[in-house]
Amino acid sequence: MLNIFSSYTLCAGLTLFFTVLLFAKFRLPALVRFYALSSLALAGIAFALSVEGDEHAWIIGLVTIIVKVLLIPFLILFAARKSKASLRLQSFLRPAPSYFLAACILLLTLFITFDSPFVFGKSIGILFFVSISLVMLGITMMIVRRDLYSQIIGFLVLENGLALFGIVTVGSIPILIELGIFLVITTSVFIMSSLSSNVQELYGSGDTEKLRELTD
Amino acid sequence: MTPFIFIVVSLLGSGVVYLFKNEKYIRISALVSAILFAVTTLATILPIFFNTPIVWSFGWWYLDRFAALLATLVVAIYVGAILASYRYIKEEYHEKVLSLAQVRLYFSLIHLFALFMIVALLANNIILLWIAIECTTLSTTFLVGLYKKDASIEAAWKYILLCSTGISLGLVGVLLMSYSARVAGIAHGSEIFMLDFLRTHAASLSPEIIRISFVFLFIGVGTKVGLVPMHSWLPDAHSKAPSPVSAMFSGILLNVALFAIIRFKFIADTALHSTHFTNTFFLIFGLFSLILPAFILLVQRNYKRMLAYSSIEHMGLLVFAFSLGPIGMMASIIHMIGHSLTKSMLFLGAGEILLRYKSTKVDNIDGAYKKIPYTSGLFLLGILSIIALPPSLLFVSEYSMFAAAFTLHPVWALLALVALSIIAFGMLRLTLTLLFSRIKDTETYTREKWNITHTVMTVEVVLLVALTVVFTTTPGIDFIQSIVRDIGFISLQ
Numbered sequence: 001m002l003n004i005f006s007s008y009t010l011c012a013g014l015t016l017f018f019t020v021l022l023f024a025k026f027r028l029p030a031l032v033r034f035y036a037l038s039s040l041a042l043a044g045i046a047f048a049l050s051v052e053g054d055e056h057a058w059i060i061g062l063v064t065i066i067v068k069v070l071l072i073p074f075l076i077l078f079a080a081r082k083s084k085a086s087l088r089l090q091s092f093l094r095p096a097p098s099y100f101l102a103a104c105i106l107l108l109t110l111f112i113t114f115d116s117p118f119v120f121g122k123s124i125g126i127l128f129f130v131s132i133s134l135v136m137l138g139i140t141m142m143i144v145r146r147d148l149y150s151q152i153i154g155f156l157v158l159e160n161g162l163a164l165f166g167i168v169t170v171g172s173i174p175i176l177i178e179l180g181i182f183l184v185i186t187t188s189v190f191i192m193s194s195l196s197s198n199v200q201e202l203y204g205s206g207d208t209e210k211l212r213e214l215t216d
Numbered sequence: 217m218t219p220f221i222f223i224v225v226s227l228l229g230s231g232v233v234y235l236f237k238n239e240k241y242i243r244i245s246a247l248v249s250a251i252l253f254a255v256t257t258l259a260t261i262l263p264i265f266f267n268t269p270i271v272w273s274f275g276w277w278y279l280d281r282f283a284a285l286l287a288t289l290v291v292a293i294y295v296g297a298i299l300a301s302y303r304y305i306k307e308e309y310h311e312k313v314l315s316l317a318q319v320r321l322y323f324s325l326i327h328l329f330a331l332f333m334i335v336a337l338l339a340n341n342i343i344l345l346w347i348a349i350e351c352t353t354l355s356t357t358f359l360v361g362l363y364k365k366d367a368s369i370e371a372a373w374k375y376i377l378l379c380s381t382g383i384s385l386g387l388v389g390v391l392l393m394s395y396s397a398r399v400a401g402i403a404h405g406s407e408i409f410m411l412d413f414l415r416t417h418a419a420s421l422s423p424e425i426i427r428i429s430f431v432f433l434f435i436g437v438g439t440k441v442g443l444v445p446m447h448s449w450l451p452d453a454h455s456k457a458p459s460p461v462s463a464m465f466s467g468i469l470l471n472v473a474l475f476a477i478i479r480f481k482f483i484a485d486t487a488l489h490s491t492h493f494t495n496t497f498f499l500i501f502g503l504f505s506l507i508l509p510a511f512i513l514l515v516q517r518n519y520k521r522m523l524a525y526s527s528i529e530h531m532g533l534l535v536f537a538f539s540l541g542p543i544g545m546m547a548s549i550i551h552m553i554g555h556s557l558t559k560s561m562l563f564l565g566a567g568e569i570l571l572r573y574k575s576t577k578v579d580n581i582d583g584a585y586k587k588i589p590y591t592s593g594l595f596l597l598g599i600l601s602i603i604a605l606p607p608s609l610l611f612v613s614e615y616s617m618f619a620a621a622f623t624l625h626p627v628w629a630l631l632a633l634v635a636l637s638i639i640a641f642g643m644l645r646l647t648l649t650l651l652f653s654r655i656k657d658t659e660t661y662t663r664e665k666w667n668i669t670h671t672v673m674t675v676e677v678v679l680l681v682a683l684t685v686v687f688t689t690t691p692g693i694d695f696i697q698s699i700v701r702d703i704g705f706i707s708l709q
Contacts, residue, residue, distance in 0.1 A: 117424040162387055169395035174406050180347045191357050198369050211370040
């Protein structure tokens, strides 16, 4: 029973908790803050795993903090402020239905992971559930929310889920490759933020409903 | 020669454009670094065709004939695109469509684009393969949105969002494949990520995990290939990018993404001990990718979007052919080569038309056969080649692939043929309207002169017909067979 409360399952629970909270936030600073907290919890998982025996995981935790907690939120807020985007974002759903949707997704993920052909121990099973639910929450966020910055955050939540999925399935990845993945994510966010500020300058708003010019 | 050399050459070439202040020197330096890159890459990969042992093909890199063929194709189309860019960017700069900063960005990113494609082809570590494919998306987003107009930025946004999400789902598949190797207990440490290791030990991987892994890989990387229904970014991105970049997109990037799926197909087939599961995916998505463009091309009025939908159709054909066993695979390889040459040539021609008329809508193009006769003639030749008229290489491949298809899946083959006929009709109708419309205004016009883009296009057409002759002779067919053997296949069940 003590396994449930071991440090990395606690951190995984925090990761999921903060992500569900950000699912229904409407101001960009709040979105980014909860993403940073969620990534901090993810780094906590990496540190906890390094204590358990995986030597290199603390480097991953450190890089996660530098990149996902500090650098990426800075990039997004900098791009938003520079293009004078409205920090109050648009969305299809108000808070209450958003949380309901998040709860439905978590339930769905529970059913999917119950029946999966993968065999995990109890605590790794919890990590697996958290990783899949992060992926599903990220994809749903990209579909449901209308504005550009929410879609970027949704993509980042998806990547967080993938990072956790990587830890669950393959354990440690060679350091160079791991750093490569972080570089790729940072560059993606940089490019997406830059494009968002271009859209903001061209259209005056961050609403993707305006991006409907290209049709057949 | 190790890959290290051409990586350094490409990075240097990408950075050196920032040293020059004169636009002409930027273009010359880009041309020189492109040719250097081509020479060093070919020196690194061509030896495998002469059966010399490749000493660096272990660890990070894995070179076999299939990768070498595709890398040669990448280099050829890349050099053609840079030669055409030399003129294209000069014209756009002088007409003030592009600023100096944009010219620098263009040449810098295009070198990185080619580098990441070659790295993806030669990578042994499957996560490095994933990173390289993702980096091709990242390095080309700003190329798609180069013109900073509303439609370009929208196309760039859709491109990066859809492709990055797709590739991330592909990462799930990659991680699951490595996980299956770890669970099977056969690997130590980072061997689970190595392609050569997975290929040799594929038979002992767990089938359930491989099945799930392949689904994610196919859907994820299939987004990058442009298979229906994950294709919605493709017409926008390929039509809004500058034409030499579109030529590289349609000509080689789609092939590189398909290369990744094919690598994993072999591993999945060996693990599942039958090709039925993967072939079903290839068949269904291939057919959908053939049928949707047939409908869209009937109502299309934009010639660059027409070419983009044609790319979706040809990728559908490639994927459909790959589900047909060894003959289909051979036809698919020949088709890859033919499509790269023809589509690249068509996009370069479209670029010439765009430079002259400044519009991608067919209704705004008048009197092309009089004002730009060389481009019109070559473009028409290209269209005739792409609808697989003999002696185009695509005729050889489509003939072989349907020969195999009618023995295996007669109904689907018939459906595919009907779709192809509709596409041929749609494209021909649009092309004839594009090229042979009456001249609207009566003011005098200047006829175009022969330029380097026309030379590149002519070389590609001549190469196409020459390869038709080569691949219908025994040495040519043996060559293709050796490549199919390197991809690896297990007997149809």
